[in-house]
Amino acid sequence: MKGLFNYQWIVKNIPFFLFLSALTILYIANGHKADKTIRRINSTTNELKELQYEYKTLKSEMMFRSEERQVVTATQPLGLQVSKETPVRLKAEKQ
Template sequence: MILKLKIKVEEKQDNSQQVKEKKTAFKAVRDNIVGGKWIAKNLNFFLFVSVLAIVYIANGHMADRAIRDISKTQKEIKELQYEYKTIKSEVMFKSEEVQVLKAAEPLGLKISKEVPQRLVSEK
């Protein structure tokens, strides 16, 4: 019975010692992180990761802006193409002989029925 008690006492001491070791190890890690030692050691890495994050975000914004600009330019090009085709068809229509005659009538211009005369100069 005494042996059983000694074994139980030793087991409890071992368990309590393991718990104390775990607590001290946890406390050491916590003190390193909270105390700033770990952060101070890895400050360059944190700054590098921060710069990468900023560059990544900025790149996304610039890509969005470029896509919007491209879309806007494509819409403007389509509108200008439609305008060009419309104006071209109007010019083609107005340059027909019948349309030119209609436009010249209010000015008093008419097609001559006479054959043009050739002037000959004497040298």
């Protein structure tokens, strides 16, 4: 035996080396795909958090503007006022 890696041994094991090369390429591709998926999940999570903050801000603003005092203040320039009279109940006639 002249050496551990002689020409005949290398030629004999070419299919095995090709198999190892294919596995290596698949392993690297899988790692890239996983990184891409994790980045997409993180960006979606951040977008969701931003939308939740925006929802909470708009909800609190809407609740503040729907208070009676704010509605009265907003409608005064239009000439609308709070009615001092009690509402009248209408009765439907039976036919």
